[in-house]
Amino acid sequence: MSTNPIRTLQLAAEYFPLLSYMAEHGESVGLSDMRSLHQKHKPDDLRPTDRLAELLEEFGLFEKSADSDLAWEVPHIVGEFLRHLSMRQRLAAPGLLAPIIEEVALLTEELRQAVVATDLDRIRNTSANIKQALDAARSLSRENYRAILHEVMRIKSRQDNRTLRERFLFISQLHERHLAPLGGLVDVGGEMERRAAELIAVARAARDSMVNDPFIPAIAAKIVSSVRRMKDEAWEDFHSALREVTPLFRQIRRDHALATSISILLESLRRQGVKALDGIIDRLQIARWRADNVFSRFAIEDYLAGVEQHAHRPEQDPILTTDDQGSAPFVLDAIEVAAQLEADGEQPDLLRWLIERYADFPDQQILQAFHGVAENPVFAAAPGEVREFIDTVDARYTYHPIRISSNA
Amino acid sequence: MLDLPCKLDDIFREFSRGRHLSAQDGDIYIALEQRPDDYILLFGRLGFELVHDARGFYYFAGSNRGIAGGIQRLALFVYILIDWLADSGESITEALAGKAFAVDALPHLASDRYRGYLAHVDVENADGLADIIRTMDNFGFAKQMGDGSFRFLPPVHRIVDACIASNRETVPTDVTQEPESC
Numbered sequence: 030m031s032t033n034p035i036r037t038l039q040l041a042a043e044y045f046p047l048l049s050y051m052a053e054h055g056e057s058v059g060l061s062d063m064r065s066l067h068q069k070h071k072p073d074d075l076r077p078t079d080r081l082a083e084l085l086e087e088f089g090l091f092e093k094s095a096d097s098d099l100a101w102e103v104p105h106i107v108g109e110f111l112r113h114l115s116m117r118q119r120l121a122a123p124g125l126l127a128p129i130i131e132e133v134a135l136l137t138e139e140l141r142q143a144v145v146a147t148d149l150d151r152i153r154n155t156s157a158n159i160k161q162a163l164d165a166a167r168s169l170s171r172e173n174y175r176a177i178l179h180e181v182m183r184i185k186s187r188q189d190n191r192t193l194r195e196r197f198l199f200i201s202q203l204h205e206r207h208l209a210p211l212g213g214l215v216d217v218g219g220e221m222e223r224r225a226a227e228l229i230a231v232a233r234a235a236r237d238s239m240v241n242d243p244f245i246p247a248i249a250a251k252i253v254s255s256v257r258r259m260k261d262e263a264w265e266d267f268h269s270a271l272r273e274v275t276p277l278f279r280q281i282r283r284d285h286a287l288a289t290s291i292s293i294l295l296e297s298l299r300r301q302g303v304k305a306l307d308g309i310i311d312r313l314q315i316a317r318w319r320a321d322n323v324f325s326r327f328a329i330e331d332y333l334a335g336v337e338q339h340a341h342r343p344e345q346d347p348i349l350t351t352d353d354q355g356s357a358p359f360v361l362d363a364i365e366v367a368a369q370l371e372a373d374g375e376q377p378d379l380l381r382w383l384i385e386r387y388a389d390f391p392d393q394q395i396l397q398a399f400h401g402v403a404e405n406p407v408f409a410a411a412p413g414e415v416r417e418f419i420d421t422v423d424a425r426y427t428y429h430p431i432r433i434s435s436n437a
Numbered sequence: 438m439l440d441l442p443c444k445l446d447d448i449f450r451e452f453s454r455g456r457h458l459s460a461q462d463g464d465i466y467i468a469l470e471q472r473p474d475d476y477i478l479l480f481g482r483l484g485f486e487l488v489h490d491a492r493g494f495y496y497f498a499g500s501n502r503g504i505a506g507g508i509q510r511l512a513l514f515v516y517i518l519i520d521w522l523a524d525s526g527e528s529i530t531e532a533l534a535g536k537a538f539a540v541d542a543l544p545h546l547a548s549d550r551y552r553g554y555l556a557h558v559d560v561e562n563a564d565g566l567a568d569i570i571r572t573m574d575n576f577g578f579a580k581q582m583g584d585g586s587f588r589f590l591p592p593v594h595r596i597v598d599a600c601i602a603s604n605r606e607t608v609p610t611d612v613t614q615e616p617e618s619c
Contacts, residue, residue: 193523280530287597288523290604291516295554298513303557306509308603313508313595315455315576316485316499409453411446432446436454 037088046070052108057094129166137228144235156248163259174266181273197285204278215263225260361394363401378430442475444468452497457577457592459494494592510558514569515596537586
C-alpha cells in the first residue's frame with residue numbers, strides 16, 4: 030500500500046460517491062458490479078474499472094474481499110472516516126463509553142500518586158494520557174449523537190425502508206439499549222460526573238501542592254477545562270439525542286400498539302367472520318335522530334296550547350263550514366302540502382309559509398298541516414331563537430318559527 | 438328571553454344526523470368551541486348527550502340501531518388502511534392527522550387478504566369503497582377533497598379507539614405482543 034496521504038485524499042475526493050456508497054452498504058463488490066457502480070457514480074471516468082480498483086487498493090481505500098481476489102470492499106477505518114465526513118456515523122456499541130470512563134478513573138489514580146510523589150515527568154505523561162482519554166470520550170459521544178440524529182432523520186424521511194414493526198424494534202433498541210445506559214453514565218449523578226469530579230479534585234490538589242512549579246498550574250488548568258468540556262458536551266449530546274428520539278419513540282410505539290390491535294382484530298375477523306366486529310359496533314354508536322323528537326314536539330305543544338286558547342273566543346267561527354252552494358269544505362291534504370313543501374325547498378318559518386301558501390284555508394286546517402309536516406320524518410325541523418308573530422283573519426299567533434327542510 | 442348559544446339550529450341538525458363536528462366545519466365548530474359547556478348543558482336538558490373530545494371534535498352519543506352494518510364497513514375500511522400503512526412503513530399518526538389518500542390507489546381491493554376481509558361486510562368493488570368514503574364524509578370522519586382523494590378528520594380517532602378498547606376487552610394480556618401480520 031502506498032503511503033501518500035495527499036494522493037489518498039485526492040482519490041477519496043475523486044471517487045467519494047462510489048466509496049461512500051460501498052462504505053454505507055458494507056458488502057464486498059465483484060468486478061461486474063463494480064463496473065455498474067463505477068458507471069453510475071462516475072460515468073465520464075476514462076479509467077477502466079479494473080485499473081480503478083487496483084489504484085484504490087494501492088492507496089488503501091479498497092481492500093480485497095476475504096473470499097475472492099476479484100471482489101473489493103472499503104476498509105472499516107476508511108468507512109468510519111467517510112461516515113465522519115458526511116456526518117452519517119454508525120451507532121457505537123452501547124458499552125463503548127464505559128471503558129473510556131473506567132480508563133479515566135485509572136489515570137486519575139495514577140495522577141494522584143504522581144502528585145503525591147511530586148514526580149513531574151509522571152504528572153506530565155499521565156496528564157497527556159488523560160487528555161487523550163477525555164478527547165476519545167468526547168468524540169465518541171459526539172459521533173454517537175450524530176449517528177442517532179442520522180437514524181432519526183432516516184426514519185422521519187422513510188429512507189430506512191423498514192416496516193412499522195421493524196421500525197418499532199429498532200427505535201426501542203435505540204431508546205433502551207443506547208440512550209438509557211448512556212443516560213446512566215453521563216446524566217447528573219452518573220458515573221461520568223463522579224469520575225470527572227474526582228479528576229478535577231486531583232488536578233486542583235496538584236495545583237495547590239505545587240503552586241510554585243512553573244508547569245503544574247497550567248497542566249492542572251488544562252485538565253480541569255478538558256474534563257468540563259467533555260462532561261458538558263457529553264451531557265448536551267445525550268440530551269439532544271433524547272430530545273430527538275423520545276417523541277419519535279413515543280409516536281412509533283403508539284402506532285405499533287394500534288397496528289397490533291388491528292392485526293389481532295383482522296385475524297379474528299378471518300377466523301370468526303363479522304361477529305369479530307361486534308365489540309366495535311358497541312363502541313361506535315352514531316346519533317341518528319329525526320328532528321321530530323324533542324324540539325318539534327315542544328313547539329307543537331306550544332302551538333296546540335295556543336289553539337286551545339283561541340277556541341274559547343266567543344266570536345270564533347265554526348271550524349268547518351260549507352258554502353252556500355253545498356260544495357265540499359276546505360280540507361288541506363297533508364300529502365299535497367308535503368309535496369309542495371319539497372318543491373318550494375327549505376323554509377325558515379314553516380307556519381308563515383303555510384299561512385301565505387294556503388291563505389284561503391281556515392286556521393284549523395293550517396295548524397293541522399303544520400302538525401303533519403313537523404311530525405313527518407321526511408322533513409327536518411329546527412326551532413328558531415327569536416319569537417315572531419303573524420296575523421290571520423281569525424287570530425294573531427305568537428311563536429318561535431320552525432325552520433323546515435327535506436331530509437332527502 | 439333565554440340566552441341561547443348561536444347556530445343552535447344548524448348545530449342540532451348536523452349532530453342529529455350523526456355528524457361529528459370538527460375544525461373542518463368552520464363557523465358551527467367555532468360556535469361550539471366558544472361555549473362548549475352551554476351547548477352540553479342545553480342539549481343535555483333536551484335529552485341529548487353532547488360529547489366533547491379533547492382531540493378537537495364534538496358528537497352526539499347515539500345508538501347503532503339500524504346502522505350497524507354501515508359502521509362495520511367504516512371501521513373495517515379504516516383498519517385495513519392502517520394495517521397496510523404499518524406493513525408499508527408509513528406513519529399511522531400522520532395518516533390519521535390528515536394525510537391525503539388517492540381513492541384509486543387504496544390497498545383495499547389490491548390483495549386477496551384485504552378482499553377477504555371486505556367480503557364479510559359485502560364490499561366487493563370500487564363502488565362499495567366510494568360509498569364508504571361518502572358515508573365517512575357525511576359523518577365527519579373524513580373529507581373528500583374533490584380531486585379523487587380524501588383525508589381523515591379528527592373524529593376518525595373514535596374508530597381507532599373502538600378497536601383498541603375492543604381488543605383490551607377480548608385480549609386481556611399486553612396488546613403489544615407479537616402479531617401475526619404486522
